[in-house]
Amino acid sequence: MGSSTQFLNIKDVSTAFKINGKYYDAISHINLEVHHDEILAIVGESGCGKSTLATTIMGLHDPAETKITGEVDFEGTNLLKLDEAGYNKFRGAKIGMIFQDPLSALNPLKRIEEQISEVMTYHTNFTAEQKHKRVLELLDQVGIVNPERTARQFPHELSGGMRQRVIIAIAIACKPDLIIADEPTTALDVTIQAQILDVLRDIQKENHAGIILITHDLGVVAETADRVAVMYAGQIVEEGTAEQIFNTPKHPYTRSLLRSMPQRDNENDDLYVIQGNIPSLQRMPHDGDRFAPRIPWVKDSEHEAEPTMHDIGDNHKVRCTCYKNFEFPDETGSVKL
Numbered sequence: 001m002g003s004s005t006q007f008l009n010i011k012d013v014s015t016a017f018k019i020n021g022k023y024y025d026a027i028s029h030i031n032l033e034v035h036h037d038e039i040l041a042i043v044g045e046s047g048c049g050k051s052t053l054a055t056t057i058m059g060l061h062d063p064a065e066t067k068i069t070g071e072v073d074f075e076g077t078n079l080l081k082l083d084e085a086g087y088n089k090f091r092g093a094k095i096g097m098i099f100q101d102p103l104s105a106l107n108p109l110k111r112i113e114e115q116i117s118e119v120m121t122y123h124t125n126f127t128a129e130q131k132h133k134r135v136l137e138l139l140d141q142v143g144i145v146n147p148e149r150t151a152r153q154f155p156h157e158l159s160g161g162m163r164q165r166v167i168i169a170i171a172i173a174c175k176p177d178l179i180i181a182d183e184p185t186t187a188l189d190v191t192i193q194a195q196i197l198d199v200l201r202d203i204q205k206e207n208h209a210g211i212i213l214i215t216h217d218l219g220v221v222a223e224t225a226d227r228v229a230v231m232y233a234g235q236i237v238e239e240g241t242a243e244q245i246f247n248t249p250k251h252p253y254t255r256s257l258l259r260s261m262p263q264r265d266n267e268n269d270d271l272y273v274i275q276g277n278i279p280s281l282q283r284m285p286h287d288g289d290r291f292a293p294r295i296p297w298v299k300d301s302e303h304e305a306e307p308t309m310h311d312i313g314d315n316h317k318v319r320c321t322c323y324k325n326f327e328f329p330d331e332t333g334s335v336k337l
């Protein structure tokens with residue numbers, strides 16, 4: 001991946017929420033780059049900060065309740081310095097967003113055509129005729145078989161999968177360079193899920209967009225992503241190509257996630273369960289390896305006091321040194337879970 005295609009650079013970004021008058025970090029010192037023509041998956045358990053990262057990039061936080069530091073450089077503009085009017089020029093135009101629940105993202109009272117056209121009315125000078133043509137083109141691009149008919153329908157007349165296709169059509173209407181998809185297939189059944197992921201992949205290829213795909217589902221990541229950032233407790237703990245993450249995972253958290261993933265060809269139903277939980281924001285440790293309490297058999301001396309990201313070659317990065325000698329208890333045979 002050449003650095004020339006990089007267009008989003010997230011630098012040292014932290015977002016803290018105000019809880020009972022005090023600020024607590026939900027994401028801490030995030031550094032990430034997104035390139036054109038790639039799908040970057042952000043993966044981790046519920047509560048690890050994936051959505052907070054997405055909404056921070058999109059400027060969707062109330063400044064009275066959140067403290068955001070760092071820089072989000074999008075094609076030369078630091079998004080974090082924009083006011084609401086400034087952000088509105090980017091959202092829907094150069095940055096498209098796809099949320100988990102297509103029903104709540106659509107207006108129940110408006111026909112599909114009107115909802116897709118709106119974004120073009122706001123961001124382009126298209127005539128009514130041009131917009132109509134583009135609506136049909138978009139519905140076709142997201143795999144809707146009868147665009148004319150669907151354009152005239154209301155959201156409640158469509159299935160969940162169709163609604164998610166419409167949401168994608170809205171997100172890509174102005175050919176954004178960046179698409180942020182937050183759990184885009186979680187509400188859908190497996191077959192439809194695969195179809196929607198195909199649509200996303202096709203769009204990324206056709207539009208040369210960069211896509212940030214947020215998911216807790218490693219199956220989705222394996223199907224779709226070019227690169228992967230694994231998040232734990234508000235930090236990135238490992239980053240690499242999909243191949244590096246799936247074939248040579250390093251961080252104990254990544255390895256635990258992979259071990260807890262159901263395998264199609266695995267006859268053994270006993271899935272690995274990661275001990276404990278992600279700490280709440282108020283209980284988040286600030287020193288040491290945040291994952292250490294969940295791998296208690298690893299000695300303190302194996303962890304760095306202040307874990308940093310290590311580039312272990314070919315841009316494969318891993319936080320903390322504890323990965324070096326890490327083994328699961330059943331691999332060493334010496335510790336019982």
Ligand SMILES: Nc1ncnc2c1ncn2[C@@H]1O[C@H](COP(=O)(O)OP(=O)(O)OP(=O)(O)O)[C@@H](O)[C@H]1O
Nearest residue numbers: 017026045046047048049050051052053216280281
């Ligand atoms: N507005 C808020 N006020 C206070 N705490 C928040 C707020 N939004 C998120 N959090 C907390 O921040 C942490 C990260 O949440 P976030 O929703 O970003 O995680 P996530 O990985 O996207 O999880 P999920 O997959 O369940 O959406 C959690 O502890 C959550 O409770």
